[in-house]
Each structure stands twice: as C-alpha cells, then as structure tokens.
Amino acid sequence: MADEKPGANHKEALHEETTHEAAEHGHAATNQYGHSLVQFDPRAEAKLRWKIDLYIVPTVSLLYLFCFIDRANIGNAKLAGFEKDLGLKGNDYNIVLSIFYISYILFEIPSNMACKWIGPGWFIPALVLGFGISSLGTAFVHNIHSAAGVRFVLGLFEAGMLPGIAYYMSRWYRRSELAFRLSLYIVMAPLAGAFGGLLASAILKLSHFGGLREWRMIFAIEGIITCGLAIISFFTLTDRPATAKWLTQEEKDLAEARVKSERVGTTEVLDKFDLPKTLRGIFSPVTLATSFIFLLNNITVQGLAFFAPTIVKTIYPNSSVISQQLHTVPPYIVGGFFTVLFPFLSWRFDRRLIFFIISAPLMMAGYIMFLASTDARVRYGATFLIASGAFSFGALCNAHVSANVISDTARSSAIGTDVMFGNIGGLISTWSFLPFDGPDYHIGNGLNLATSTITLIVSVALLLWMLADNRRRARKDVDAELAGLSQKQIQDLDWRNPAFRWRP
Incomplete structure (x- = not known):
C-alpha cells in the first residue's frame, strides 16, 4: 500500500500539468480529428461546475428577470390606463x-x-x-411620441441581454451543460410574466409614488430596482474563468481546458476578432435554420407576454384589474416548469433538436383549442399548453447554435444571429393580436398555429439533414483535407473543418 500513494500523486500531478498546458494559449486540447487530448476527473469537474453554477447563474438570472419585466410591463400598464392616459387610438399601442x-x-x-x-x-x-433608466423614463411620458422614443432606447439596451448572457455562459460550460444553464436564466421570462403580474398588482395598490400614480408607478418602481441591481452587478459579475478571484489556479485551468477540449483545432478559448469566423457563425446552415425556428417561436412567446393580460380580460371581463393581473400568473408558472425540464433533459442526453420536436405539438394543441372553442375555461386551459411548449426554445435554440460552431468569435455571432431572428418574430407578434380581431383573435391564433406547425416540420428536416451530413463527413479523409493549411486557416474553417460533427 505504501508504494501506491506516490504513484497516485504522480498520476494526479501529471493530470494537473496536462490540464494546465491544455488551458494555456497556444496549446490545442484536441487532435486534428477532434478527439480530446486531456482526460478530466469527473469529480473535479462536478465540483467546479457546482461552484460556477452558484456564482454565475443567480446573478444573470436576476438581471434577466428584470430585463423581461421592464420589457413586458407595458402589458400590465395597458390594463391600468396606459392607452387612455396617453390618448392612444386604433393601432397606436x-x-x-x-x-x-x-x-x-x-x-x-x-x-x-x-x-x-x-x-x-x-x-x-x-x-x-441603460434599460433600467429607460424603464424609469417611461413613467414620465405623456404622448405616443415620447412613449415610442423611450421604447426605442429600451430596445437598444435590451438587445444585448439574451445573446450576451448566452455568449457569456458559453465561456464557462460544456455544450451538453449549456442548455440547462441557459434555461435557469431564460425561465425568468415566463416567471417575469408571473412575477411581473404580481408586482404590478402590488404596486397598483399604492395610492401614489412621489408624484406618480397608477401605471406610471409600475415603470418608476421597477426601473429603480433594475438600476440598483445593475450597480451591484458591476462588482459581482466575473468576466471569464481566468479573472475569477473565487477560483483557484487549478480550477481556472480546468474551466478553460474542458471548454477548449470540445473545440476542434482550437488553441485559445477566447480568440481575437476574425471576420471569417464571424461569418461562419452567422451563415452556418444550423444557425440559419435554428434562427428561423426561434423567429417562429418568438411570435408566440412575445405575443403571450404582451397580450396574455388582454386574453385574460376577454375571459374574465367583469373581474377587477388586479384580479385580471393575477389570472395571468398560473400559465407562466407551468410554462416555467417546462422551460427548465426540457433543457435539463437536453443536458442529460446531450440532445436539443428532439425537444424542439416534442414542444411544437403542445403549442399546436393550444392554438387549435383557441380556434375551435369560445368557452372561457377551454381557452384559459389552452394558455397553459402554449406556455409549456413555447418557453423552452429560448434556452434550446441558443444552446443549439452555440454547440454547432467551434470558435468563440463564431459562437458570439451565431448567438447574436439567433436572437436577432427571434426578435423579428417578436416584432411580428406586436401585430398578431389587433383590436379589430378581438375578442376571438382568429388571425392571431391562426398565425400562431401556423408557426408552431412550421416549427415542427423545420425541426424534423434539420435533424435529418444534420445526421445525413455527419455521415458524409465521416467518409472524408481528414489528413488529406487539411494538408497544407496553416493553423489559422484550419481555425478559420470552424464548422467546415472535416473533423467537426454536427451535434443535434
């Protein structure tokens, strides 16, 4: 027994040295065939992952909660007199x-x-x-022009939040781990619908806030809370593993080496800006197809956020404003559960597309119920099905495009593209439930039934294409394909590298 301990220490020291080398700039963590050169201790990884979870996830989750609240609280303000006070008519809202x-x-x-x-x-x-100050400014608008101006500035600052946090977390987690961690902050979107309704109800019970009353208090109080969180996060948000004071040097090396070990031909975790890799991220077939799916999905997600209070009002027209606000909460709670469940299963199986395919029929069933019935209870039940299927796509789509590029630059542009397309869907959603279409909203519900059906078709087609292209790549001679190329040229190939495999 006495002879075994030095051997074990030598093995551990060798492992630490290899991990340190893999983490260093200029050292590859994979061979040219994409196989990892480093073996990691599962227990050390689990300990590190748990530590990262505790330091990173709660902070970004709280920030994203108020990002979504500051965006969607206009739906709650609408019920509290926003349109009437600003003199909005027709399609002004x-x-x-x-x-x-x-x-x-x-x-x-x-x-x-x-x-x-x-x-x-x-x-x-x-x-x-920036968006906290913008939300606060909304409390002081008096006409459509000032309201539109403040909303434009709000959009400018909020544009970077969803893709920025997704990109930020890709610096810390493996591809299989990413979807579940993204879900832990993206679940704040449905929870914002629930919490936003509760918070708006509580705020509206106040007689005034300074010189502000009714809906203006919602924007002012929520904006002030957001600004406070922003100031705190300047001191608490760690930029990357290498600068994390709460990690030991061994943990920093392990954090960087394990991320690098999944990136074919990569010699650095955080590469410099590179136009070819930026374009690879944007124009990857998987990025474009997934982004289109996210566009379709966001028509539903954003439409539900903005118009759930309106839908509830048509179901419970005689209830008080506060009661109507509270009725928007339960569907979001159920949606939040599925937002975490599907990405959790995605982490365990290292698969994402299959959950696109499972989620779409839930949304389809919900909109069929909306179109087929005018019964208030049936329609309210439909909102639960729709929320269950719709909200998990935020985590799954961003994790999917992140998993299917190699470099940090390509990952940044791929996630940005995915969210940009998604928000084109959000723009479409603002015109999907129009006043003349109420109270049944046949056009809005028909549009959403069509988008969820197309989501199912595109998801199945993308899965079949990725599997077929992987078989084609497996027949290639990697050595012959890469012969004569410099290290930079190989890195610029990104997902075009013949050793790379799509990860469905």
Whole structure:
C-alpha cells in the first residue's frame, strides 16, 4: 500500500500539468480529428461546475428577470390606463410595441460583438443600467411620441441581454451543460410574466409614488430596482474563468481546458476578432435554420407576454384589474416548469433538436383549442399548453447554435444571429393580436398555429439533414483535407473543418 500513494500523486500531478498546458494559449486540447487530448476527473469537474453554477447563474438570472419585466410591463400598464392616459387610438399601442423591436433587432449582432470586445463582465451590467433608466423614463411620458422614443432606447439596451448572457455562459460550460444553464436564466421570462403580474398588482395598490400614480408607478418602481441591481452587478459579475478571484489556479485551468477540449483545432478559448469566423457563425446552415425556428417561436412567446393580460380580460371581463393581473400568473408558472425540464433533459442526453420536436405539438394543441372553442375555461386551459411548449426554445435554440460552431468569435455571432431572428418574430407578434380581431383573435391564433406547425416540420428536416451530413463527413479523409493549411486557416474553417460533427 505504501508504494501506491506516490504513484497516485504522480498520476494526479501529471493530470494537473496536462490540464494546465491544455488551458494555456497556444496549446490545442484536441487532435486534428477532434478527439480530446486531456482526460478530466469527473469529480473535479462536478465540483467546479457546482461552484460556477452558484456564482454565475443567480446573478444573470436576476438581471434577466428584470430585463423581461421592464420589457413586458407595458402589458400590465395597458390594463391600468396606459392607452387612455396617453390618448392612444386604433393601432397606436401596437406601434409603440413595434418601435421597441426596431432597435432591438438592429443592435442584436453589433451588441454581441461589443460584448465580446469589451467583456461581458462590464458590458452586461452597463446594458442593465441603460434599460433600467429607460424603464424609469417611461413613467414620465405623456404622448405616443415620447412613449415610442423611450421604447426605442429600451430596445437598444435590451438587445444585448439574451445573446450576451448566452455568449457569456458559453465561456464557462460544456455544450451538453449549456442548455440547462441557459434555461435557469431564460425561465425568468415566463416567471417575469408571473412575477411581473404580481408586482404590478402590488404596486397598483399604492395610492401614489412621489408624484406618480397608477401605471406610471409600475415603470418608476421597477426601473429603480433594475438600476440598483445593475450597480451591484458591476462588482459581482466575473468576466471569464481566468479573472475569477473565487477560483483557484487549478480550477481556472480546468474551466478553460474542458471548454477548449470540445473545440476542434482550437488553441485559445477566447480568440481575437476574425471576420471569417464571424461569418461562419452567422451563415452556418444550423444557425440559419435554428434562427428561423426561434423567429417562429418568438411570435408566440412575445405575443403571450404582451397580450396574455388582454386574453385574460376577454375571459374574465367583469373581474377587477388586479384580479385580471393575477389570472395571468398560473400559465407562466407551468410554462416555467417546462422551460427548465426540457433543457435539463437536453443536458442529460446531450440532445436539443428532439425537444424542439416534442414542444411544437403542445403549442399546436393550444392554438387549435383557441380556434375551435369560445368557452372561457377551454381557452384559459389552452394558455397553459402554449406556455409549456413555447418557453423552452429560448434556452434550446441558443444552446443549439452555440454547440454547432467551434470558435468563440463564431459562437458570439451565431448567438447574436439567433436572437436577432427571434426578435423579428417578436416584432411580428406586436401585430398578431389587433383590436379589430378581438375578442376571438382568429388571425392571431391562426398565425400562431401556423408557426408552431412550421416549427415542427423545420425541426424534423434539420435533424435529418444534420445526421445525413455527419455521415458524409465521416467518409472524408481528414489528413488529406487539411494538408497544407496553416493553423489559422484550419481555425478559420470552424464548422467546415472535416473533423467537426454536427451535434443535434
């Protein structure tokens, strides 16, 4: 027994040395065939993963909660007199919603590029402070012009949050782990619908806040809370593993080496800006197809966020405003459960597309119920089905595009593209439930039935294509394909590298 301990120590020291080398700039963590050169201790990985979970996930989750609240609270304000006080008529409310999405879409990819350049540890808190101030400013608007202007600025700052946090977390987690961790902050979207309704109800019980009353109090109080969280996050959000004071040097090396070990031909976790890799991320077939799916899905998600209070009002027209607000809560709670469940299963099986395929029929069933019945209880039940299927796509789509590129630059642009397309869907959603279509909203519900059906078809087609292309790649001679190429040329291939395999 005495002879075994030195051998074990030598093995452990060798393992630590190899991990350190793999983490260092200039050292590859895979061979040219994409096989990892480093073996990791599962217990050390589990301990590190748990530590990262505790330090990173709660902070970004709280920030994203108020990001979504500050975006969607206009739906609660509408019930509390927003339209009447500003003199909005006809489609004016939809116009105010649409203005938000114009800036939101335009600044999506540029914002994620800036996030990489500046560093998410500084950039994300700055965004939060910006949209917190914008939300606060909404409390002081008096006409459609000032309301639209503030919503445009709000969209500019919020544009970088969903892709920025997804990109930020891809610095810390393996591809199989990412979807579940993304779900832990994206679940704040349905919870924001629930918590936002509860918070709005509580705020509306106040007689006044300073000189502000009714819906203006919602924007002011929630905006102030957001600004406070932003200031705290400047001090608490760690930029990347290498700068994490709460990790030991061994843990920093392990954090970087294990992420690098999944990236074919990569010699650095955080590469410099590179146009070829940026374009690889944007124009990957998987990025484009997944982004289209996210566009379709966001028509449903954003439509539900903005119009759930309106839908509830048609179901319970004689209830008080506060009662109507509270009735929007339960569907979001159920949706939140599935938002975490599907990505959790995705982590365990290292698969994402199969959960696209499972989720779409839930949404289809919900919209069929809306179209087929005018019974209030049936329609209210339909909102539970729709929320159950719709909200998990935020985590799954971003994890899917992240898993199917190699470099950090391509990952940043791929996630930015995915969310940009998603928010084009959000823009469409602002026009999917129009006043003349109420109270049954045949056009809005028919549109959403069509988008969920197309989601199912595209998801199945993408899965079949990825499996077929992987078989084609397996027949290639990797050595012959890469012969004569420099290290930079190999890295610029990204997903075109013949050793790379799509990860459905």
